[in-house]
Amino acid sequence: MSWFFAALAAIGRPVTRGLGTLGRLAIFGGEALSHMLRPPFYFKEILQSLLSVGYFSLPVVGMTAIFTGGALALQIYSGGARFNAEAVVPQIVAIGMVRELGPVLVGLMIAARVTSSIAAEIATMKVTEQIDALVTLSTHPMKYLTVPRVLAGLIMVPLLVGIGDIIGILGGYVVGTKSLGFNPAAYLQNTVNFIEARDVISSLIKGAAFGFIATLLGCYHGIHTGRGAQGVGRATKSAVESAAILILAANFLLTSILFSL
Amino acid sequence: MIELKHVHKAFGSNKVLRGVNLTIESGTSMVVIGGSGTGKSICLKSILGLVSPDSGTITLDGKDVTNVRRSERDSFLARFGMLFQGGALFDSLPVWQNVAFRLLRGSLKRPKDEARTIAIEKLRRVGLKKEVADLFPAELSGGMQKRVGLARAIAAEPEIIFFDEPTTGLDPIMSGVINDLIREIVVEMGATAMTITHDMTSVRAIADNVAMLHDGVIQWTGPVAKMDESGDPYLEQFIHGSAEGPIESVR
Ligand SMILES: Nc1ncnc2c1ncn2[C@@H]1O[C@H](COP(=O)(O)OP(=O)(O)O)[C@@H](O)[C@H]1O
Numbered sequence: 001m002s003w004f005f006a007a008l009a010a011i012g013r014p015v016t017r018g019l020g021t022l023g024r025l026a027i028f029g030g031e032a033l034s035h036m037l038r039p040p041f042y043f044k045e046i047l048q049s050l051l052s053v054g055y056f057s058l059p060v061v062g063m064t065a066i067f068t069g070g071a072l073a074l075q076i077y078s079g080g081a082r083f084n085a086e087a088v089v090p091q092i093v094a095i096g097m098v099r100e101l102g103p104v105l106v107g108l109m110i111a112a113r114v115t116s117s118i119a120a121e122i123a124t125m126k127v128t129e130q131i132d133a134l135v136t137l138s139t140h141p142m143k144y145l146t147v148p149r150v151l152a153g154l155i156m157v158p159l160l161v162g163i164g165d166i167i168g169i170l171g172g173y174v175v176g177t178k179s180l181g182f183n184p185a186a187y188l189q190n191t192v193n194f195i196e197a198r199d200v201i202s203s204l205i206k207g208a209a210f211g212f213i214a215t216l217l218g219c220y221h222g223i224h225t226g227r228g229a230q231g232v233g234r235a236t237k238s239a240v241e242s243a244a245i246l247i248l249a250a251n252f253l254l255t256s257i258l259f260s261l
Numbered sequence: 262m263i264e265l266k267h268v269h270k271a272f273g274s275n276k277v278l279r280g281v282n283l284t285i286e287s288g289t290s291m292v293v294i295g296g297s298g299t300g301k302s303i304c305l306k307s308i309l310g311l312v313s314p315d316s317g318t319i320t321l322d323g324k325d326v327t328n329v330r331r332s333e334r335d336s337f338l339a340r341f342g343m344l345f346q347g348g349a350l351f352d353s354l355p356v357w358q359n360v361a362f363r364l365l366r367g368s369l370k371r372p373k374d375e376a377r378t379i380a381i382e383k384l385r386r387v388g389l390k391k392e393v394a395d396l397f398p399a400e401l402s403g404g405m406q407k408r409v410g411l412a413r414a415i416a417a418e419p420e421i422i423f424f425d426e427p428t429t430g431l432d433p434i435m436s437g438v439i440n441d442l443i444r445e446i447v448v449e450m451g452a453t454a455m456t457i458t459h460d461m462t463s464v465r466a467i468a469d470n471v472a473m474l475h476d477g478v479i480q481w482t483g484p485v486a487k488m489d490e491s492g493d494p495y496l497e498q499f500i501h502g503s504a505e506g507p508i509e510s511v512r
Pocket residue numbers: 272275277296297298299300301302303304
């Protein structure tokens with residue numbers, strides 16, 4: 001019997017550890033949100049974060065979306081041909097991009113690009129005592145480091161998702177009209193007629209949630225880094241890993257909530 | 262007056278502080294010496310609340326600092342300046358904004374021009390030219406970074422200043438300049454200073470009182486003038502830098 005309990009323990013240990021981390025993360029997130037509402041506000045840092053999270057992510061988001069939209073159009077065309085439904089390409093590309101692929105892919109790209117750089121930067125600040133120095137200079141690290149980044153995630157990632165949605169549809173449009181023989185005007189007409197407001201709103205809500213997760217996990221793992229260069233490496237890895245998984249889990253949760261309403 | 266009583270701090274099984282008792286009178290200069298890794302930096306950090314001791318009390322002017330209320334934390338920290346052992350400069354900000362950090366935000370905020378002027382003046386006092394002001398910390402040598410850290414610690418003219426190894430990594434002449442500066446800050450500004458150093462020349466130049474930390478406790482403390490006839494074997498070994506004595510040289 002002892003092997004049975006040993007096996008249970010082996011499964012249970014990481015689960016309880018994971019739940020503990022999730023609890024600490026929730027407290028950290030709540031703290032970040034509450035600091036967001038209370039002065040002082042560091043406008044220069046907020047502006048800088050808006051730029052680095054939002055504006056400088058545009059190329060990556062654009063590339064991801066346009067190739068995905070194009071590939072999606074090709075797949076749906078060849079898949080649809082099996083039951084004479086090639087004509088649904090514009091509609092399925094639109095709904096696939098807006099409801100699912102736009103937010104998820106942008107979220108994952110943000111985790112790769114933004115979460116990693118936030119985690120590495122804050123972890124390095126921690127191991128070189130810059131966080132301690134901030135505290136002694138009467139500046140709350142939560143307000144100075146975490147709030148600007150998380151705020152930028154909440155504001156900019158939905159915008160990026162919206163832009164990604166549009167560029168993805170554009171990718172489908174280019175492939176559809178240039179190589180699949182769709183009529184340009186009809187393609188656009190079909191797309192616009194098919195998309196509903198709630199598709200777009202759910203897309204943006206997912207964007208805000210993923211932006212929050214990506215930036216928060218970067219800050220959390222950065223602040224709680226171990227010592228030395230090895231600590232920074234581990235913090236960065238954990239941040240990206242956990243942000244990607246939480247984004248995918250949140251996507252499932254949000255999808256089931258948003259479309260059951 | 263800063264008072265540490267029976268302060269203990271361990272990291273896992275590593276018992277770093279094992280009952281530190283130390284008093285620093287206001288307006289005096291205390292120098293803490295001791296081998297590396299004995300917990301000198303941890304001592305300073307406990308006073309600032311960056312590290313919380315496992316037990317014992319630390320008081321500033323009779324008030325316990327280990328549980329300062331959040332609302333009072335800013336005004337508590339505003340009384341301190343700290344030079345970190347590694348400099349701890351913010352590498353995203355140019356040198357002058359590092360020095361003037363406190364003057365650019367929060368309760369001590371003032372116009373940008375004024376903050377910059379003060380920063381350049383403080384840089385001059387630590388022997389750095391005006392041109393350094395617009396460089397980034399990563400563009401400076403280790404010794405220059407240290408001096409920028411020193412300028413930042415004194416920029417807002419705090420009443421209590423902690424210097425963690427201020428002259429480590431500096432050439433002898435620059436060390437002399439920094440020693441004089443620290444002495445000046447105590448004498449002219451009436452500040453309370455606590456300095457960590459390994460350099461016996463610095464000790465004699467800076468200290469009113471000396472304390473030696475070894476094995477987690479203060480082995481000896483007293484006025485610098487009495488240091489040479491202390492009769493304490495640990496202190497004597499440290500002063501003379503000899504390999505023979507009660508302090509094991511292999512750690
Ligand atoms: N954050 C930390 N986590 C674990 N151990 C630490 C930490 N900070 C310091 N230590 C340990 O405490 C001891 C004293 O460190 P420190 O005060 O920096 O020594 P020093 O006297 O050279 O300034 C060292 O053994 C160091 O490894």
